[in-house]
Amino acid sequence: MADVTLRNVRKQFGTFVALEKLDIDIRSGEFVALLGPSGCGKSTTLRMLAGLEFPTSGEISIGGRVVNDVAPGKRDIAMVFQSYALYPHMTVGENIEYPLKKRGVKATERKAAVLRAAEMLQLEPLLDRKPKQLSGGQQQRVALGRALVRDPQVFLLDEPLSNLDAKLRSYMRAELIELHRRLGKTMVYVTHDQLEAMTMASRIAVMFDGRLQQFDTPAAVYNRPANRFVASFIGTPSMNQLEGAVDGSTFRVAGHAIPIDRSRFVHALGSGTFVLGVRPEFVTIGGGDLPARIRLVENTGHEQIVTLELTDGTRLLARTDAARRLDVGQSVQIGFHPDALHLFAPEETGRRLNKDDAASVIPMRSR
Amino acid sequence: MQSPLRTLILNLVTWTLVLLIAFPLLWMIITSVKPQTELFRIPPTWFPETITFEHYWRLLSETPFLTYFRNSVVLASTTTLFVVCLGTLGAYSLVRFRYRGRETLAMLVLFTYLLPSVVLIIPLYLMMVAIGLSNTLVSLILAHTTFALPYALWLLRSFMEGIPEDLESAALVDGASRMGAFRDIILPQLLPGIISTALFTFILSWNEYLYALVLVNSDSVAPLTTGVMSMLISTFNIEWSLLMAASVMMSLPLIIVFAFLQSYLTSGFGAGGVKG
Ligand SMILES: Nc1ncnc2c1ncn2[C@@H]1O[C@H](COP(=O)(O)OP(=O)(O)OP(=O)(O)O)[C@@H](O)[C@H]1O
Numbered sequence A: 001m002a003d004v005t006l007r008n009v010r011k012q013f014g015t016f017v018a019l020e021k022l023d024i025d026i027r028s029g030e031f032v033a034l035l036g037p038s039g040c041g042k043s044t045t046l047r048m049l050a051g052l053e054f055p056t057s058g059e060i061s062i063g064g065r066v067v068n069d070v071a072p073g074k075r076d077i078a079m080v081f082q083s084y085a086l087y088p089h090m091t092v093g094e095n096i097e098y099p100l101k102k103r104g105v106k107a108t109e110r111k112a113a114v115l116r117a118a119e120m121l122q123l124e125p126l127l128d129r130k131p132k133q134l135s136g137g138q139q140q141r142v143a144l145g146r147a148l149v150r151d152p153q154v155f156l157l158d159e160p161l162s163n164l165d166a167k168l169r170s171y172m173r174a175e176l177i178e179l180h181r182r183l184g185k186t187m188v189y190v191t192h193d194q195l196e197a198m199t200m201a202s203r204i205a206v207m208f209d210g211r212l213q214q215f216d217t218p219a220a221v222y223n224r225p226a227n228r229f230v231a232s233f234i235g236t237p238s239m240n241q242l243e244g245a246v247d248g249s250t251f252r253v254a255g256h257a258i259p260i261d262r263s264r265f266v267h268a269l270g271s272g273t274f275v276l277g278v279r280p281e282f283v284t285i286g287g288g289d290l291p292a293r294i295r296l297v298e299n300t301g302h303e304q305i306v307t308l309e310l311t312d313g314t315r316l317l318a319r320t321d322a323a324r325r326l327d328v329g330q331s332v333q334i335g336f337h338p339d340a341l342h343l344f345a346p347e348e349t350g351r352r353l354n355k356d357d358a359a360s361v362i363p364m365r366s367r
Numbered sequence B: 001m002q003s004p005l006r007t008l009i010l011n012l013v014t015w016t017l018v019l020l021i022a023f024p025l026l027w028m029i030i031t032s033v034k035p036q037t038e039l040f041r042i043p044p045t046w047f048p049e050t051i052t053f054e055h056y057w058r059l060l061s062e063t064p065f066l067t068y069f070r071n072s073v074v075l076a077s078t079t080t081l082f083v084v085c086l087g088t089l090g091a092y093s094l095v096r097f098r099y100r101g102r103e104t105l106a107m108l109v110l111f112t113y114l115l116p117s118v119v120l121i122i123p124l125y126l127m128m129v130a131i132g133l134s135n136t137l138v139s140l141i142l143a144h145t146t147f148a149l150p151y152a153l154w155l156l157r158s159f160m161e162g163i164p165e166d167l168e169s170a171a172l173v174d175g176a177s178r179m180g181a182f183r184d185i186i187l188p189q190l191l192p193g194i195i196s197t198a199l200f201t202f203i204l205s206w207n208e209y210l211y212a213l214v215l216v217n218s219d220s221v222a223p224l225t226t227g228v229m230s231m232l233i234s235t236f237n238i239e240w241s242l243l244m245a246a247s248v249m250m251s252l253p254l255i256i257v258f259a260f261l262q263s264y265l266t267s268g269f270g271a272g273g274v275k276g
C-alpha cells in the first residue's frame, strides 16, 4: 500500500499545455476518481503516474519514493487500460501470467497465482481462450485479472467500464467497490461518468481544462462545489445557474428580487454580476414569488424534470415527484430553498462565494 | 443485379486473362520435358510424345546451374533477412518515437523509386569498387537491400500503425523492458506484416536482373537470372530446352515459398488478420 502524490506537475505536448500545475495527494488505500470532461487531461495524469508519459516539470511520488525517473515496470503499479490492451496472441491465462513472467516468478507459483486471480474474477472456464473470443465484460475482467495477479501497491484504472453496456457497467461497478474493500489498495480511477465517480470513490478529483478544480469527497463536491464548473459538471440534471446582480440582501434576476442571506456568503460581495446557483431539487414550484412558465415536463417514472422559463427567457430546471400534475404552458410561481443557494463569480470557472461549513449540506430528503 | 450476359462476359474476360498468363508457363513446362528432336516440329506437339528429363539432368551435371542456384538462395535470403530486420526496426522508430523530421525521413526513403535503376546503378557500382566489394555476392545483397528497404519500410510502417500503442504500454507496466515488449508483443502482432514483407523482398531479389548484370560478372558469384542467361543465350544460339528446364527450376522455389507463406498470410494471425 502506498500513497500517491503529484506535486506541481505540469505536462506539455510541444507547445500545447495538457496539464497545468497539478497538486494531488492520494492517501494510502484510498479510492480516488479522476473526473472530468473529455480532453481535460485525465488519461495523461494516469499515464504519468504509470510512467508512460513524463511530466514536463514537477514531482510524482508513490509510497514516498519519487518516481519521475523510474520505469513503469519498476513502480509497482498495475494499470487497466480503457482499451483493455489484452495481448491478442496470448490466451487469457497467458495474459494474466505475463506480468508475473516478466518479474521472474517461478512457473509453479505463476500457475497458482493465475488460478487465484481467475477464480476471484470467475475466469476459470475462459483461461484457454484468446481475447477475441470473449465478450466485452469478460475482456474487462481479464484486464482486471492481469492487474490483480501481481498484488501491486497502486491500481491505475483508465475508464475501465466505458465500453460496457449499462447493465454490465453497474454490475462491474459493484464488483470493483467490493474488490477495493477486500484488497484495501490505493486505486486511481479515471472516468468521465460522474455516477461512477460519485458511487465508487472516497474522494473525487474534478478536472477541467488541464487544471484540478476540486478534490474532495463526493458529498462535498456535490454540496459545496468549488466553482461554477464543478457545480454544473456534478449532478444530473446539473445545477441551475442564473446570472444577476447582488443588491443588498437580494439577488436580482429577470426583474425580480430573490432574497438571499448575506451572512452565508463571503463579506466582500461587491456590486456587479454574479451567478446564483441552485440545484433542481431545491426549486419549488408553487412555493415562491418568481413568475415562470412551464416549458417541458419529463417524467422518468419516479420523478419529473420540469423545464421552466422566467419572464426574461432564462430557463431553469426543477425536480419534483412524479405524482404531481403539471401542464406545459402553465404559469407558476417558483421559489428556491433559501439554504440551498450558491453564489459564484461570473467567469466559467468562477469561484464559489459561500462561507463554507458542514451545515451548508442539506440532506436530499428535506426539500 | 447479375444478368446472365454480364456473368458470361466477366467469365470470358477472366478466363482469357488466365489463359494468357498461364499459357507461357505451361509451354515452358512442356518444352522442358520434350526431347530435342521434337522441339521445332511443325505443327508443334501439345503433349510430348516422349517425356524426357535429360535437360534437367544435363543442367545439373554439366553446367554451373547449381552454383547459380546456391548464389540466388543466399542472395535472396540474406537480402530478405536484412530488409526485414532493418525495416522492422525502422518502422518501429517511425511509428513510436517522436522526433524532428520523422515524416520527411519517411518520404525521403521513397525518393529512390523516383529514379530509374540505371541512374543509380553506376554510382552504386563505383561505390562497391571503392570499398572493395566489386564482383561479390555481398555487393548484390547490399544493392538489393537498398531498393527493397524503402518499400518494406512503408509496408511495415502501415502494419505497425495498426498495433495499438496501449498493448506496448501495458507490457511496459507489466514489467517488460522496451526490447522485451517489442519481442513479446510487437513482433507476434507484426508477423503478417513481416511475412508479406519477406515475401515481397524475396521475390524481388530472386528475380532481379539488372543489378546482378552490372555488379557481378564471374560465374562463381552470379545468381540464376544473369548466370542462366549468359550460359544459355549466346549470339548464335539459344539452348531452348535447357533454358526452359532452368526456368522451371527457377520458378519452383518461389512457388513453394509462396504456397507455404500464403497460408500464413491468410490465416488471420493476430491483429493484422482480416477477421474483425
Ligand atoms: N501524445 C500527445 N500529443 C499531443 N497531445 C496530446 C497527447 N496526448 C494527449 N494529448 C492532448 O492532451 C489533452 C488531454 O488528453 P487526455 O488523453 O489526458 O484526455 P482525457 O481527459 O483522458 O480525455 P478522454 O476522456 O477523452 O479520454 C487532450 O487535449 C489531448 O489532445
Ligand SMILES: [Mg+2]
Pocket: A042, A043, A044, A158
Ligand atoms: Mg482518456
